[in-house]
Amino acid sequence: MLRALRVASPLAVVALWQLASSLGVLDPSTLASPAQLARTAWELTRSGELPHAVAVSARRAALGFALGAAVAIAAGTVVGLSRVGDAVLDPLMQMLRMLPLFGLVPLFIIWFGIQEEPKIYLVALAVVVPLYLNLVAALRGVDRDLVEVARVLRLRRAEAVRHVYLPAVLPGVLVGLRQALGLAWITLIVAEQVNAGAGLGFLVNNARDFLLTDVIVVGLLCYAALGLVTDGVVRALEWRALRWRDGGETA
Amino acid sequence: MTGTDLTTPVVAAAHGVRRAFGDHVVLDGVDLEIRRGEFVTLLGRSGSGKSTLLRIVGGLDQGAEGDVRTGTAPAVVFQDPRLLPWRRVLDNVALGLRGPDARARSTEVLDEVGLAGRERAWPRQLSGGQRQRVALARALVREPDLLLLDEPFSALDALTRISAQQLVRRLVDVHRPAVLMVTHDVEEALLLVDRVVLVDDGRIALDEEVGVRRPRRRDDPDLVRWRTRLLGLLGVADA
Numbered sequence: 001m002l003r004a005l006r007v008a009s010p011l012a013v014v015a016l017w018q019l020a021s022s023l024g025v026l027d028p029s030t031l032a033s034p035a036q037l038a039r040t041a042w043e044l045t046r047s048g049e050l051p052h053a054v055a056v057s058a059r060r061a062a063l064g065f066a067l068g069a070a071v072a073i074a075a076g077t078v079v080g081l082s083r084v085g086d087a088v089l090d091p092l093m094q095m096l097r098m099l100p101l102f103g104l105v106p107l108f109i110i111w112f113g114i115q116e117e118p119k120i121y122l123v124a125l126a127v128v129v130p131l132y133l134n135l136v137a138a139l140r141g142v143d144r145d146l147v148e149v150a151r152v153l154r155l156r157r158a159e160a161v162r163h164v165y166l167p168a169v170l171p172g173v174l175v176g177l178r179q180a181l182g183l184a185w186i187t188l189i190v191a192e193q194v195n196a197g198a199g200l201g202f203l204v205n206n207a208r209d210f211l212l213t214d215v216i217v218v219g220l221l222c223y224a225a226l227g228l229v230t231d232g233v234v235r236a237l238e239w240r241a242l243r244w245r246d247g248g249e250t251a
Numbered sequence: 252m253t254g255t256d257l258t259t260p261v262v263a264a265a266h267g268v269r270r271a272f273g274d275h276v277v278l279d280g281v282d283l284e285i286r287r288g289e290f291v292t293l294l295g296r297s298g299s300g301k302s303t304l305l306r307i308v309g310g311l312d313q314g315a316e317g318d319v320r321t322g323t324a325p326a327v328v329f330q331d332p333r334l335l336p337w338r339r340v341l342d343n344v345a346l347g348l349r350g351p352d353a354r355a356r357s358t359e360v361l362d363e364v365g366l367a368g369r370e371r372a373w374p375r376q377l378s379g380g381q382r383q384r385v386a387l388a389r390a391l392v393r394e395p396d397l398l399l400l401d402e403p404f405s406a407l408d409a410l411t412r413i414s415a416q417q418l419v420r421r422l423v424d425v426h427r428p429a430v431l432m433v434t435h436d437v438e439e440a441l442l443l444v445d446r447v448v449l450v451d452d453g454r455i456a457l458d459e460e461v462g463v464r465r466p467r468r469r470d471d472p473d474l475v476r477w478r479t480r481l482l483g484l485l486g487v488a489d490a
């Protein structure tokens with residue numbers, strides 16, 4: 001019953017929206033109708049324009065994310081496990097945290113041009129901070145008693161990492177991962193708005209010049225869908241990795 | 252009866268050990284040797300430094316002064332079970348074990364501590380006493396030469412307690428590790444062990460063989476005399 005209600009309210013909004021468009025209350029140059037959106041999405045897909053744009057944007061997000069995650073994991077591990085590393089690296093990372101991310105866009109364009117690099121680096125920068133902060137906090141919070149157990153059981157370094165450290169930091173890292181992914185998409189959208197010769201942002205920007213609200217909304221929906229997909233991946237990881245917390249049925 | 256004499260090799264030793272936390276001196280001038288196959292209990296009031304001494308003998312305390320020699324393969328059962336919450340019971344027991352039969356041996360030991368069939372449970376699905384038995388199994392499966400037990404039976408009900416005690420006693424007789432066990436239960440100690448060590452005021456106040464013949468009975472007059480004496484030393488009136 002409640003489930004049905006959850007689906008019903010969004011459907012009602014879409015129905016009203018379509019009604020307003022059909023009656024001419026809603027001007028297509030303000031907002032295209034749902035039916036028009038579906039048609040546009042289909043045509044853009046058939047022409048190959050939309051899949052190409054999605055692929056370009058997804059690639060930027062993936063590369064930026066990978067780069068940012070690599071930096072965050074390397075720096076976070078050093079800072080979280082070594083006092084010297086903490087003293088040397090943490091101030092730098094805290095400075096990074098204070099940087100106004102979107103304020104860097106003009107500088108990045110001057111430095112890296114208008115091709116792929118500035119967008120990828122901007123996404124990377126957005127990913128680094130939340131992932132780093134969460135990883136460091138998680139590493140500092142690892143139960144020392146369990147670390148001692150690893151020592152008593154004479155676990156090799158790799159075993160201690162696999163059986164003690166990784167599972168211990170995973171909940172914190174997953175929180176960081178979700179924050180990072182959310183920021184990554186927002187950053188990409190902003191970066192692509194400013195300047196892009198391909199990708200979803202390019203599609204949307206072009207459409208704006210011709211008042212094609214249907215294309216703009218389709219582009220936005222694609223961003224949303226991509227965000228949902230990555231969030232779903234993290235959720236699945238979470239479910240798989242944190243089973244021990246609420247396990248009740250498997251024993 | 253387990254025979255230990257001066258020719259039996261010393262597995263772990265502490266000489267002139269001192270341990271302070273800040274200004275608070277917990278142990279001062281402690282000497283202790285445990286030989287192969289010897290089952291020693293460590294008694295003392297709460298806060299007297301039993302767990303601290305146990306950790307020192309296990310080589311786990313970097314802050315202790317004095318000469319310490321620990322076993323070549325020590326195993327510790329801590330006062331709290333310290334299981335990895337994200338590993339199933341069997342994986343906790345088999346953690347770090349080498350060899351193809353590691354899991355089979357772990358299953359066997361779990362069976363011995365009365366946890367057959369719970370191999371795939373998560374630690375949080377077990378009761379406190381069951382978790383402690385998993386910790387015991389994790390130590391026993393390693394066939395240590397030095398077994399350190401910090402109140403291993405305190406969370407067990409009377410019946411499980413007896414079978415766990417017998418299990419440890421049997422293990423000592425078969426594999427002959429040196430065992431140091433902290434307990435608050437004087438009677439349990441007297442029924443099980445070969446030697447009693449009592450810590451008081453930072454020192455070893457007593458270190459003696461319990462020469463009572465086995466199998467021991469609670470109402471053995473020698474044992475009753477031991478009991479009265481120890482309770483007196485611990486400052487507890489005999490009930």
Ligand SMILES: Nc1ncnc2c1ncn2[C@@H]1O[C@H](COP(=O)(O)OP(=O)(O)OP(=O)(O)O)[C@@H](O)[C@H]1O
Nearest residue numbers: 272275277295296297298299300301302303304330
């Ligand atoms: N890490 C620590 N930091 C500061 N003080 C400590 C630490 N560990 C133990 N102590 C102190 O040392 C003393 C002895 O502690 P210990 O845990 O060895 O006692 P215990 O004999 O095992 O007591 P119980 O029977 O209650 O377990 C206590 O006063 C305790 O406060």
Ligand SMILES: [Mg+2]
Nearest residue numbers: 301302330401
């Ligand atoms: Mg203690």
